[in-house]
Structures are given as structure tokens and as C-alpha cells.
Amino acid sequence: MLTPLLTVLPVFALIFAGWLAGRLRALGPQATSELNRFVVWLALPALLFEIVAKAHSSELWRPGFLAVLVLGTMGTFALTIALNRRHGLADATIDGLNAAYANSGYMGFPIMAVVLGAAGRPLTLISVLVTVCVLFATGIVLIEAAGQKAASPGRLVLKVARRVLSNPLVAAPLAASLFPISGLGVPAPLDSFLTMLGGAASPCALVALGLFLAAERSAAPAPRGRISALIALKLIAQPIVTWLLAAKVFALSPVETHAAVILAALPTGTGPFMLAEFYGREAEVTARVVLVSTILSLATITGTLWWAL
Secondary structure, three states: OOHHHHHHHHHHHHHHHHHHHHHOOOOOOOHHHHHHHHHHHHHHHHHHHHHHHOOOHHHHOOHHHHHHHHHHHHHHHHHHHHHOHHHOHHHHHHHHHHHHOEOHHHHHHHHHHHHHHHHHHHHHHHHHHHHHHHHHHHHHHHHHHHOOOOOOHHHHHHHHHHHHHOOHHHHHHHHHOHHHHHOOOOOHHHHHHHHHHHOOHHHHHHHHHHHHHHOOOOOOOOOHHHHHHHHHHHHHHHHHHHHHHHHHHOOOOHHHHHHHHHHHOOOEOOHHHHHHHHOOOOOHHHHHHHHHHHHHHHHHHHHHHHHHO
């Protein structure tokens, strides 16, 4: 089936473009960090704002489907943190994101459009919102908490809350929620601005990933066991847990069950890599998980689509 291959080809092309630019020194050594800062502070907040502002509650109110995605995603996230707690809370949180952060925004929409047509868009949008507004926000809270010290739990909570709410990746969707709550539409000039700026998020993140992979580093071997475990959790464990929840616990319809499993089977997106770079955490494992899980997902997504169809 060509659908997964055709969907991920632009992903590999953008990563390769960044890698080639790094090898040819067309972009300097600071380009990775600067591109990531652009994505975190401008492009991705604009994309999240646009997604949330244009969401319609009537399309998204699917409590069973939402529960399956939240439990499957956050369960995988929590399990991974527990298994990797020895690395410290911040790095264990990045690992949790590596194992649970599906690339539903970039790959989910085109694949679901082929499988379900227009009916797949609201289901994919729910997956995107769960990933960025629940999983991603929780990851930011934990990383911030790991880096803060206070004399009392109360002061710690206040410091973390202030840091989290000032993070553009959290502030943007919170501000955008005023539109669906109030029923107001997004003004045309603002819509155009968000579309143009948000459209740069995925390409810049993937180019930054390629630049990171091209950078010269020490010859220390990558922890292959850790990388393999994270990829197995993402591509195998999360889809299986999601299927059990959808089919056995919540008894979703076949369409919603197939959609939930396909979305859970997507590879790791660039969100964990952006956070690792932004917070100065170790990003080598994350970069390899994103790249290798995307390659292996050609097989796992094809198998999932064969099962679903």
C-alpha cells in the first residue's frame, strides 16, 4: 500500500534537506537552536491557536473516542516515565513523549483522509488536541517542575504554574479556546496570519532535526536498547493498548476503533525533539526515535491499514 510511503516521503525529504544543509555548512552551528526557538515561540503556537480556535464542539464531542485516546496516550506516557525514572524526571518525561507523542498533525490527516474521507478529519483533530493540549502540556508541566525548587509545595506549584502559563505552547491554545467557547469566528486577517505562520512549524522542525543529525558529536555509542524500547512502546504497545480500550472496554464502533488504532500507530512527531532542544536536555535519543520510528512506521501503518480495510 503506497499511502504511508507517499505520506512520509516529504518528512524524509525535509529531514534530508536539513542534514544536507548542515553537512555543506550552508547553515551555521547555531541554526538548530534558532530554528527550534522560532518553532516554539512563533510557528507552533500559531498552529495550535488556529487548530483550537477553529474547533467545533459538535464535531469533537465523542466522549468514548476521546477517552480511548487520552487513556491510551497518557497510559503509555506514564508507563514510560515509570520505566525511565532513573534518568531523572525531566529526561524521563522526554522519553515519555518519545513513546506517546504521535505525529497526528503531519501524517494523521492525509492517511485518515484516504481511509475515512471527510469523516476522518474530526477524529484526527481530536487526536491532535489530545497530543498537544493534554500530553504536550503535561510534559511541559513535568519538565518545569523538575527544574524548579521552592521552600514549600505551595510556592513550587505557583512557580511551575507561572512558568507553564507563560510558555507559548500552552498560552496559545488557552487563548484560542475563547473562540469556540464564545462562538465567534476567527477574523480573516488573523486567520491568514495564523495559516502562514503555523504552516512553517512542521517544515522548520524537520529541517532542525536534520541539522541536529548532521552535527559533529562525540563518538559515544547511542543507547540502542533505550531507543529500541521507546520505538516499541510507540509503534507496538500504544496501538495494542488503544485497541483493547476501544474494542473491549468502551466498545466503540468499528470505524472509531480503526481510526483510534491507526492514529495510535503513527510514529513519534517532532514535539519531543523541540522540547529537548528548548530545555537543553539530551536530544540524541529523541532525534533517533523520531527518525527510526518514522522509517519503521511504513511497515506498521501499512499493516494497520490492511487490518482496518
